[in-house]
Amino acid sequence: MNLKHQQTFALNHFHGITQTHHHPTPSTLPMMLKGKIKLPEKARRAFPDVLGSLVAGFDEKDEENGGFPDRVVGEELETFEPNGLASDREIDEYGRDDEEKYPEGELVREKHEKDVGVLVSVEEIIAKDEKRSDLEYELSQEEINLEKLQRIASLGLPDGGSVRATAWKLLLGYLPASRDLWEKELGENRSKYAKLKEDLLLSPSEFSRRNNDGPDLNEQCVDMGVEGPLERQKVSNEDHPLNNGKASVWHQFFQFSEIAEQIDRDLQRTHPDMKFFSGESSLSRKKREAMRNILLLFAKLNPEIRYVQGMNEVLAPLYYVFSTDTDEQNAAHAEADSFSCFVRLLSDSVDHFCQHLDNSAVGIHSTLARLSELLKANDEELWRHLEYTTKVNPQFYAFRWITLLLTQEFDFPSVLRIWDTLLSNPFGVQEMLLRVCCAMLLCVKSRLLSGDFIANLKLLQHFPITNIEHILRVANDISPDMSSFLLPL
Amino acid sequence: MVLVLALGDLHIPHRAPDLPPKFKSMLVPGKIQHIICTGNLCIKEVHDYLKTICPDLHITRGEYDEETRYPETKTLTIGQFKLGVCHGHQRLTSLFPIYRLKVISWGDLDSLVMLQRQLDVDILVTGHTHQFTAYKHEAGVVINPGSATGAYSSVTCDVNPSFVLMDIDATRVVVYVYELVDGEVKVDKIDFKKTTATTAH
Numbered sequence: 001m002n003l004k005h006q007q008t009f010a011l012n013h014f015h016g017i018t019q020t021h022h023h024p025t026p027s028t029l030p031m032m033l034k035g036k037i038k039l040p041e042k043a044r045r046a047f048p049d050v051l052g053s054l055v056a057g058f059d060e061k062d063e064e065n066g067g068f069p070d071r072v073v074g075e076e077l078e079t080f081e082p083n084g085l086a087s088d089r090e091i092d093e094y095g096r097d098d099e100e101k102y103p104e105g106e107l108v109r110e111k112h113e114k115d116v117g118v119l120v121s122v123e124e125i126i127a128k129d130e131k132r133s134d135l136e137y138e139l140s141q142e143e144i145n146l147e148k149l150q151r152i153a154s155l156g157l158p159d160g161g162s163v164r165a166t167a168w169k170l171l172l173g174y175l176p177a178s179r180d181l182w183e184k185e186l187g188e189n190r191s192k193y194a195k196l197k198e199d200l201l202l203s204p205s206e207f208s209r210r211n212n213d214g215p216d217l218n219e220q221c222v223d224m225g226v227e228g229p230l231e232r233q234k235v236s237n238e239d240h241p242l243n244n245g246k247a248s249v250w251h252q253f254f255q256f257s258e259i260a261e262q263i264d265r266d267l268q269r270t271h272p273d274m275k276f277f278s279g280e281s282s283l284s285r286k287k288r289e290a291m292r293n294i295l296l297l298f299a300k301l302n303p304e305i306r307y308v309q310g311m312n313e314v315l316a317p318l319y320y321v322f323s324t325d326t327d328e329q330n331a332a333h334a335e336a337d338s339f340s341c342f343v344r345l346l347s348d349s350v351d352h353f354c355q356h357l358d359n360s361a362v363g364i365h366s367t368l369a370r371l372s373e374l375l376k377a378n379d380e381e382l383w384r385h386l387e388y389t390t391k392v393n394p395q396f397y398a399f400r401w402i403t404l405l406l407t408q409e410f411d412f413p414s415v416l417r418i419w420d421t422l423l424s425n426p427f428g429v430q431e432m433l434l435r436v437c438c439a440m441l442l443c444v445k446s447r448l449l450s451g452d453f454i455a456n457l458k459l460l461q462h463f464p465i466t467n468i469e470h471i472l473r474v475a476n477d478i479s480p481d482m483s484s485f486l487l488p489l
Numbered sequence: 490m491v492l493v494l495a496l497g498d499l500h501i502p503h504r505a506p507d508l509p510p511k512f513k514s515m516l517v518p519g520k521i522q523h524i525i526c527t528g529n530l531c532i533k534e535v536h537d538y539l540k541t542i543c544p545d546l547h548i549t550r551g552e553y554d555e556e557t558r559y560p561e562t563k564t565l566t567i568g569q570f571k572l573g574v575c576h577g578h579q580r581l582t583s584l585f586p587i588y589r590l591k592v593i594s595w596g597d598l599d600s601l602v603m604l605q606r607q608l609d610v611d612i613l614v615t616g617h618t619h620q621f622t623a624y625k626h627e628a629g630v631v632i633n634p635g636s637a638t639g640a641y642s643s644v645t646c647d648v649n650p651s652f653v654l655m656d657i658d659a660t661r662v663v664v665y666v667y668e669l670v671d672g673e674v675k676v677d678k679i680d681f682k683k684t685t686a687t688t689a690h
Contacts, residue, residue, distance in 0.1 A: 205490045205658045230623040230630065232666060232677040240665045240676045241492055241654055242515040254520055 132158065139166055144177045146170065153424035156417055156469075164416070165325040168318070169337065171423040172344045186333070193336035200300045201293060204241070204249045211236050256300065259307050263295045264288075266312040274412065276320060290335040291319055294342060308353040310400075313407045315342050317415055345405075348430055352403045367402055367430070368394040374438045378478050382445050390453045397460035401437050405429070409440075409463045417468050421475075432475065439475035440465070491567050492520060494543065496652035497527030497576070497616035498636035500553065501535050505638035509650050511674050512637065512667070516542050521654070523567065527616030527634065528576035529553050551576040551616065564608055568657040569683055573610030577601070577617035577633075602626050611683060612655075612662070618642060621651045621666060623679055630681065632664065639669065660684070 135152050138144060149170060157164040169175040174189070175182055202210075241250045267288045271277040278284060294315060299307040318341050322334040330337070346353075357363040371394050376383040386392045400408055405422065407415050418436065425432035441448065443465055448456050465471060494516070501507060508516075521543045528551025530536055536556070539546055550559035562575040605613040605628045613631045619642035621635035635651035642648065650669040655662055664679040 203490045203658075205656050205661075205663070208663070209661075227626045228624070230625050230679045230681065232623070232679055235665065235676050235678050238676070240667075240678070241520060241656060242517075242665075242667070244515070257519075 131155070135163060135167075139163065139170075142179050144170060144179065146177055147426070150424040150426055154421045157420045159413065159416065160324070160326070162325050162327045162330070164420070165321050165327075165330060168321060168419075168423055169341065172341045174337065174341050174344060186337075189340055190333050190336040193339055196297060196301075197293060200297060204239075204253045207249050208236055208239065256296065259299050260292070260296055262309070263292050263299075263307055263312065266309055267291055267295075270312050270316055271412065276323075277316065287319070287323065290338075291315055294319070294335060294339045297339065298343065298346075302350075305350060305354050310404050311346070311353070313404050314346065317407065317412075317419055318342055318345065320412075321416065345429070348428060349403070349405075364399060364403065365395070367434070368398055371398055371402070371434050371437055374434055374478070375441055378438060379442055379445065382441060382448060385449055386441075386456065390448075390451065390456050392448075392453060392456045392460070396457055398437055401440070402433060405433065406436065410466065410468065414466065414468045418472070421472050435475040435478045436471065438478050439471050442474055442478075443471055491522050491657045493523045493525060493567060493572075493655040493657060494521045494652065495525045495527070495614050495632065495634045495655060496637040497634060498529045498551065498619050498640060498642070499535055499638045500529055500531060500636070500640035501638065503531060503553070504640035505636075508637055509639070509669050511669060511672075512650065512652065515667070515674070518542050523547065523565070525563075525565075525572065525574050525614050527551065527574060527614060528559065528578075529616065531555055547574060549574045549576050552578045562604075562608060564610055568662075569660045570612055570657055570662060571610040573605065573608035573613045575604060575608075575613070575615050577615035598624070598626070598631075601631050602628050605629050605631065614653075618644070619648045620645075621653075621668065623664065623666075625681075635668075 131152070135157070138149050138152060149167065153167050153171060157167050166175070170177070174185075176185055237249075239248050239250060243250050245251060268278070270291075275281075276284065277287060291312065295307055295311055298311070299305075315338065319334060319338040322337050322341075323331055325331045325334070351357050351360075351362040352364045352367065354363070359365055372383065372387065375386070406418055410418065422429045422432050422436070440463060441460075444459060444463075447459060451459060499505060499508065507513075518541060522545065524539055524543045524546045526539065526546065526548040528549050530539075530548070531551070531553045532555055536546070536548070547563050547565060548559050549563050550557070550561055561579065562573065564571060564573045566572070601613065601615065604615075605626075611629045613629060615631065615633055616636075618633055619636040619640065620633065622631070622633040624631045632653060634653040636642070636648055637650055637652045639648045639650035652667050654665040654667065656665065661680075661682040664681075666677045666679065668675050668677075
């Protein structure tokens with residue numbers, strides 16, 4: 001009984017927020033449909049219409065519903081094929097205009113769905129195709145319209161293929177909008193990276209060997225050649241392995257070997273369930289080595305921040321997407337491209353990693369405060385409940401959400417989808433990130449309202465919702481809190 | 490890139506109280522991967538101290554070592570190089586009965602060559618003379634790191650403390666020689682490489 005009360009209460013409340021929500025148009029259908037084709041029975045009730053979806057199932061056991069059960073990346077792409085929609089797949093009817101009260105409508109609903117199923121599917125296939133070809137059209141232009149790309153990309157990019165990799169590179173500003181400049185830019189950046197590696201990642205042995213005066217003269221062969229006492233020579237730059245001086249190549253190497261060890265440890269623990277990252281195959285080892293180079297290089301170039309645990313998690317989606325690019329040239333240079341994009345991505349939020357900036361205006365606490373303000377502006381009741389009644393401070397759950405760009409809260413394919421939206425926000429990643437975090441809170445509102453400190457903390461630290469499209473839709477509708485919102489320059 | 494510390498003939502506490510402070514300040518843990526010790530530490534405390542610098546410690550027996558269970562010789566492979574260790578006070582005959590008839594005097598190069606051949610190693614590290622030497626002969630290279638404390642030997646009292654640090658990188662070795670001369674640490678190096686790869690054992 002109680003639960004029902006809360007559901008209706010929540011519904012009313014959401015009603016207030018979503019007054020301005022647009023009804024799904026054909027062009028948005030495909031995205032919302034993406035992946036849903038595989039939904040198990042239970043979850044389908046969650047999607048029928050906008051308002052219904054805001055209430056139904058999300059406060060219930062979402063783990064069971066799981067918007068996207070065992071999602072296999074490759075498979076999703078197949079659903080775009082017109083032939084892929086077999087008749088045995090039950091598709092949600094979508095885009096119902098009338099706002100139905102949800103709860104007991106289950107049985108009735110399914111019947112409806114079956115009726116309209118066939119009709120709607122054709123529409124959807126076409127719409128999806130349109131969208132995909134929209135995307136391909138945009139990307140094939142000589143001069144890419146970034147605003148348009150941002151709009152399309154925010155609705156989700158296809159898995160597999162080359163689209164996401166290219167789109168992300170454009171959205172991050174790595175690739176210029178003019179297609180004819182691509183080759184030059186990529187070439188320059190990639191060779192810059194190779195040089196950086198050579199300059200900074202060289203082992204001291206290699207370094208001293210290269211800096212030797214007349215290396216051939218000095219090297220003697222142990223297994224052949226003249227007998228006699230071996231000549232002692234001067235060390236180059238007075239440098240040797242036990243040198244403790246700051247300028248010593250060896251000293252710097254040992255300082256970084258600790259960081260390198262930490263990076264190695266973290267990489268071992270990155271996505272242990274994914275073959276791409278983990279395991280002892282030579283392929284995954286090479287991947288980890290590439291990621292290690294990127295992180296070590298970043299640490300060397302940014303001595304004030306070096307390496308912080310978690311950076312590996314932020315790098316992972318980038319490196320994955322670029323390595324799995326079906327364009328072989330691009331995939332071969334995934335390391336160099338990932339490095340540049342990682343730097344760009346982090347430039348916005350690197351201050352979050354800086355402990356001594358924690359309490360400053362650019363630090364994590366300030367961002368967490370903005371999240372609170374955003375929640376307050378959008379749902380004061382929930383805000384009050386969290387902030388005062390249960391004292392669940394954003395620091396306890398959102399720290400990780402924000403610093404790691406939500407990589408730890410959802411399964412990998414979902415993270416990629418969320419990042420499509422984050423990267424394509426015209427106001428920047430951070431702005432959308434806060435809105436998504438706020439949306440996450442709103443989506444579990446009734447559970448939060450009925451929970452105490454411990455229950456709420458547990459809930460938020462193991463975020464249960466897997467229906468990403470829903471969260472992103474809610475995020476889209478959140479009105480930004482302009483009072484503390486700084487537009488990027 | 491593997492760093493191997495080679496030292497020996499410390500003769501603590503009988504002939505020297507400790508390693509020179511300037512050496513001790515350089516020998517910090519975390520940098521060195523292996524330690525080769527030619528012998529004559531002589532007490533357990535020195536063994537323990539060396540273990541703190543690096544847990545992978547290879548010691549051979551010197552005639553004054555209190556620990557009697559150290560082996561007479563030892564071999565190990567690092568990179569493409571086979572290394573052998575032996576203190577060098579022994580008569581070759583006692584090590585290898587095949588040389589029954591040869592009488593060896595200390596520091597005799599011939600016997601060292603024979604020893605190296607017998608151990609079949611590229612680099613032989615021995616001590617006993619308390620003098621740094623690095624010599625190349627037909628069977629390989631012999632390195633004597635000298636005495637790390639500058640302890641007197643039966644031959645001379647004028648001993649500069651010295652030790653050796655080898656940077657082994659696949660087929661190339663850079664031997665850094667650390668010597669305390671007039672209170673200052675002097676560092677030299679010796680570069681050599683191997684042209685044929687080691688066959689796996």
